[in-house]
Amino acid sequence: MTEVVSVRFKNHGKVYYFAPDGLEIAIGEDVVVETSKGLEFGECVSGNQWVEDEHIVPPLRSVVRIATDDDKRIVELNRDREKEAFAICQKKIAAHGLDMKLVDVECSFEGNKIIFYFASEGRVDFRDLVKDLASVFRTRIELRQIGVRDEAKMLGGLGICGRPFCCSEFLCDFAPVSTKMAKTQSMSLNPSKISGSCGRLMCCLRYEQEAYEELVKNVPKNGAFVQTPQGYGNITQINLLRQKIKVKLDGPEQAIKTFDVGEVAAVPGGRPKPGAPLPDVLKLQPKEEPEPEAEQEVQSTAVMVIEESGTEALVVSETAAPPAVREGGSGEHRHSKPRRRSRKPRQQGEGRQPHGDKQPQSEQKQSSRGDGKSAPQPRGEKKPGHPPHKKQPRPDSQPKGEKAAKPDGGDGQPKKNDSRRRFFRRKPKSGQPPKSE
Numbered sequence: 001m002t003e004v005v006s007v008r009f010k011n012h013g014k015v016y017y018f019a020p021d022g023l024e025i026a027i028g029e030d031v032v033v034e035t036s037k038g039l040e041f042g043e044c045v046s047g048n049q050w051v052e053d054e055h056i057v058p059p060l061r062s063v064v065r066i067a068t069d070d071d072k073r074i075v076e077l078n079r080d081r082e083k084e085a086f087a088i089c090q091k092k093i094a095a096h097g098l099d100m101k102l103v104d105v106e107c108s109f110e111g112n113k114i115i116f117y118f119a120s121e122g123r124v125d126f127r128d129l130v131k132d133l134a135s136v137f138r139t140r141i142e143l144r145q146i147g148v149r150d151e152a153k154m155l156g157g158l159g160i161c162g163r164p165f166c167c168s169e170f171l172c173d174f175a176p177v178s179t180k181m182a183k184t185q186s187m188s189l190n191p192s193k194i195s196g197s198c199g200r201l202m203c204c205l206r207y208e209q210e211a212y213e214e215l216v217k218n219v220p221k222n223g224a225f226v227q228t229p230q231g232y233g234n235i236t237q238i239n240l241l242r243q244k245i246k247v248k249l250d251g252p253e254q255a256i257k258t259f260d261v262g263e264v265a266a267v268p269g270g271r272p273k274p275g276a277p278l279p280d281v282l283k284l285q286p287k288e289e290p291e292p293e294a295e296q297e298v299q300s301t302a303v304m305v306i307e308e309s310g311t312e313a314l315v316v317s318e319t320a321a322p323p324a325v326r327e328g329g330s331g332e333h334r335h336s337k338p339r340r341r342s343r344k345p346r347q348q349g350e351g352r353q354p355h356g357d358k359q360p361q362s363e364q365k366q367s368s369r370g371d372g373k374s375a376p377q378p379r380g381e382k383k384p385g386h387p388p389h390k391k392q393p394r395p396d397s398q399p400k401g402e403k404a405a406k407p408d409g410g411d412g413q414p415k416k417n418d419s420r421r422r423f424f425r426r427k428p429k430s431g432q433p434p435k436s437e
Contacts, residue, residue: 002053005063006046007033014172017055019062020048030067032109041067041075041109071109078107081114085137089116092132100124103146104154113140119151149174152198159196166203177201184212186240215240220266227265227281230257234271235264 004017005025018033025031029044082105090102100120107114114137118124126143133141146154153167167174182194182205196202220226224235226247233249236256243261248254265281272278 001050002056002060003048004051004056004060005031005044005048007031007042007063008045009040009042015045017051017057017060019060021062023063023066024048025063025066030072032064032067032071034061034064036061037108038112039064039109041071074109074111078109078111081111082107085114085116085133088136089129089133092129096126096129096132098124098126098129100126100145101151103151111139113142115142115144117144117146117150117154119146119148148198149200152196157197159202160193161204165197171203175203175206177203177205181205181209184209184216186238212240215243219243219245219261220264225267225271227267227278228257228259229263229282232267232278233257 003020005020006015007018008015018031025044025047027044027047030041031044032039032041085107086102086105089105093100093102099122100118102116102118104117105114106117114133116133124145130141130143149167152165153171156168157165159165177200179189179194179201182189182201185205185208187194187205194201194205219238219240220235222235222238226233226235226245228247228249231249231251233247235245236248237246239245244258245261245264246256246258247264248256267279267281
């Protein structure tokens with residue numbers, strides 16, 4: 001953060017930051033500041049304030065002093081000198097026959113330079129004019145060519161709205177303005193109505209451009225075929241600020257009705273061909289409804305409990321599913337619901353239905369004596385429900401200690417798998433003959 005004061009050199013000039021150097025400067029006071037061109041006289045438009053370092057253009061120059069009576073007297077002498085120089089320069093321009101319009105003259109505070117501002121449509125060779133002016137004023141002379149907008153900013157005046165020019169009142173820079181802005185704001189494209197006194201497009205076209213761009217997004221175009229609560233028709237007029245639309249309804253009467261923007265829907269593709277059905281677009285418009293609160297999905301958990309009597313009981317507990325399960329974070333579909341088991345209590349002695357020929361696990365845990373402990377089962381006996389299984393020896397098995405003989409083709413060599421070679425035969429390299437079988 002840096003302490004600065006804001007200074008303006010002319011009524012239509014830009015605002016610059018200067019370091020106060022310990023001075024307390026109030027708004028409206030005249031000050032003498034140091035610039036790259038020397039000492040200048042200006043007016044304080046904003047007193048001591050703190051600004052971010054990123055908003056300061058280095059180097060930050062300082063305020064030399066608050067203007068005294070002598071400084072103000074020098075400024076008045078310079079104003080009289082500017083008027084005299086303006087009249088002399090006009091005579092010199094006429095004498096040289098130059099196609100240029102003198103706009104303003106500015107004398108520096110120290111009196112060592114005079115700047116002449118002029119406007120012209122093309123380039124002007126004013127070298128002889130500069131020599132004549134230098135011989136008259138005996139000081140440094142500068143001639144600067146400006147545009148028509150800068151000319152209106154310096155001279156000032158009243159616009160078509162009856163107020164002073166924005167550029168001479170508060171605008172520091174000229175923002176680009178295009179004809180597209182006038183179209184967006186539904187203004188007449190007559191150049192005399194959208195142009196200012198300078199002959200360029202009015203700067204005020206840019207003030208409300210962002211607001212119009214937001215309003216245009218929700219409004220159909222002029223002349224579009226739309227559906228209304230009273231029928232179909234074409235748009236004849238749009239009022240963006242009031243969000244009203246005038247529609248010429250189809251029918252023998254061809255009445256013109258006014259609707260709100262939300263009551264009208266544009267038909268995609270325009271007016272359909274004769275005989276084609278008219279789509280109902282109003283029903284397809286999404287209605288803004290408050291979103292219902294997300295209900296927590298209930299996840300059931302089944303717990304198998306073995307009572308002391310040896311019977312089974314199924315206890316189902318419901319808990320809210322964690323966010324990962326509801327949102328599908330566990331790999332399941334986000335809309336899938338957890339399976340719930342039947343809450344019907346089981347009868348005493350009724351167990352689960354075995355799948356296939358498998359033995360239910362509950363029967364293995366139950367004791368034949370009914371005391372809740374599993375009884376040991378003989379090692380050689382098989383579970384009921386399974387057929388006896390005997391281990392059959394493999395036909396190609398050999399007794400232990402003897403090696404199996406390798407099949408051969410009769411000549412003592414291993415037999416090759418021709419079917420395997422048929423499908424996995426390698427291609428010969430380029431330039432080499434294929435190998436024979």
